[in-house]
Amino acid sequence: MKSVIIGFGVIGRVHAEVLKNQGAEIAAVCDTDSSKLSGFGCRSYCDYIDMIESEKPDVVHICTPHYLHADMSVECLKRGINVLCEKPMCISEDDVCRISEAALHSSAQFGLVLQNRYNAANLFVKKYTEINPVIDGFGIVNWHRDRKYYASASWHGKKSTEGGGVLINQALHTLDLMQWFIGMPSEVTANTCNFMLKDIIEVEDSAMAVFSGDRKFSFFATNTGSTDFPVEITLKTDKDYIKILPDAVMLNGELIDFKKDNRILGKRCYGTGHEDLIADFYDCIKCGRKFPIDAGEGGKVMKLIFGIYKSKGEIVKL
Numbered sequence: 001m002k003s004v005i006i007g008f009g010v011i012g013r014v015h016a017e018v019l020k021n022q023g024a025e026i027a028a029v030c031d032t033d034s035s036k037l038s039g040f041g042c043r044s045y046c047d048y049i050d051m052i053e054s055e056k057p058d059v060v061h062i063c064t065p066h067y068l069h070a071d072m073s074v075e076c077l078k079r080g081i082n083v084l085c086e087k088p089m090c091i092s093e094d095d096v097c098r099i100s101e102a103a104l105h106s107s108a109q110f111g112l113v114l115q116n117r118y119n120a121a122n123l124f125v126k127k128y129t130e131i132n133p134v135i136d137g138f139g140i141v142n143w144h145r146d147r148k149y150y151a152s153a154s155w156h157g158k159k160s161t162e163g164g165g166v167l168i169n170q171a172l173h174t175l176d177l178m179q180w181f182i183g184m185p186s187e188v189t190a191n192t193c194n195f196m197l198k199d200i201i202e203v204e205d206s207a208m209a210v211f212s213g214d215r216k217f218s219f220f221a222t223n224t225g226s227t228d229f230p231v232e233i234t235l236k237t238d239k240d241y242i243k244i245l246p247d248a249v250m251l252n253g254e255l256i257d258f259k260k261d262n263r264i265l266g267k268r269c270y271g272t273g274h275e276d277l278i279a280d281f282y283d284c285i286k287c288g289r290k291f292p293i294d295a296g297e298g299g300k301v302m303k304l305i306f307g308i309y310k311s312k313g314e315i316v317k318l
């Protein structure tokens with residue numbers, strides 16, 4: 001299968017490493033910044049339309065800033081090219097609809113990179129909570145993003161290009177896992193705030209949300225920590241307390257270790273799931289199987305995020 005990558009920055013290179021490890025053919029990479037393209041050893045382009053029309057790939061990996069995901073996904077799907085898009089799916093409700101429509105009418109598949117769903121500990125909890133439904137839970141993301149991080153790429157920290165702050169970027173994975181384990185709530189009451197990064201970013205550095213209605217859980221995320229603390233998810237079923245730790249699960253006080261099953265590529269905070277997710281996406285395409293994280297599934301966490309942004313302390317129907 002012939003693959004190409006659009007956006008050859010930090011995560012584009014992780015995708016390239018995974019594809020190389022898996023023996024895939026990377027025909028070309030594309031980046032508007034030509035300095036990112038030198039020395040990779042395949043054809044390179046500065047214009048992605050030019051690349052997909054010339055290369056006619058089977059799979060496009062979209063690894064660009066958030067505001068470009070929707071247009072790029074739609075252009076590829078329209079041409080019958082399979083899309084594996086980095087999170088977030090997009091930055092507006094309208095974009096979710098555009099991608100979903102394009103996927104519905106395309107012969108190709110749309111897949112979203114929510115790689116934490118492929119970590120061994122999270123897969124264990126997913127199976128466990130399918131049999132033992134969660135009745136309440138909470139999640140905490142307390143990470144460190146500072147002036148240096150936000151200066152590292154001009155699209156960071158701006159509503160028009162990142163679509164938001166900690167919530168749509170760093171905390172999205174954890175919020176997605178929570179709805180994956182617990183199910184979609186029907187209401188949210190939330191607030192976002194910029195506590196510590198006012199002179200650096202125009203978007204939120206912190207967010208707090210209480211989800212209610214059909215499913216119940218609460219969530220706190222901030223980029224103001226002095227380090228990237230381990231993400232915390234705690235779930236309550238009728239009979240259990242489940243605490244998800246990095247590479248382990250504490251089930252009613254008993255530690256179940258999954259470290260041996262995980263291999264880190266890229267930064268530690270990306271988790272260990274890129275390899276397994278990308279392998280599964282390619283397997284789905286080869287076998288004609290539906291990739292599980294499609295536009296409908298990827299759109300769920302976007303619904304939660306847009307609900308939080310809308311809420312401003314008032315209850316919002318999701």
Ligand SMILES: NC(=O)c1ccc[n+]([C@@H]2O[C@H](COP(=O)([O-])OP(=O)(O)OC[C@H]3O[C@@H](n4cnc5c(N)ncnc54)[C@H](O)[C@@H]3O)[C@@H](O)[C@H]2O)c1
Nearest residue numbers: 007008009010011012030031032033063064086087153270
């Ligand atoms: N799944 C994860 O854990 C994870 C981790 C990091 C980043 N990401 C996501 O990956 C995406 C990229 O993040 P990054 O950290 O690699 O950013 P980055 O800024 O390092 O890389 C983005 C690249 O896209 C290029 N680009 C911009 N406009 C373009 C265009 N029109 N055509 C082609 N290339 C263009 C930029 O020049 C840059 O090299 C984001 O959506 C981000 O949220 C996901």
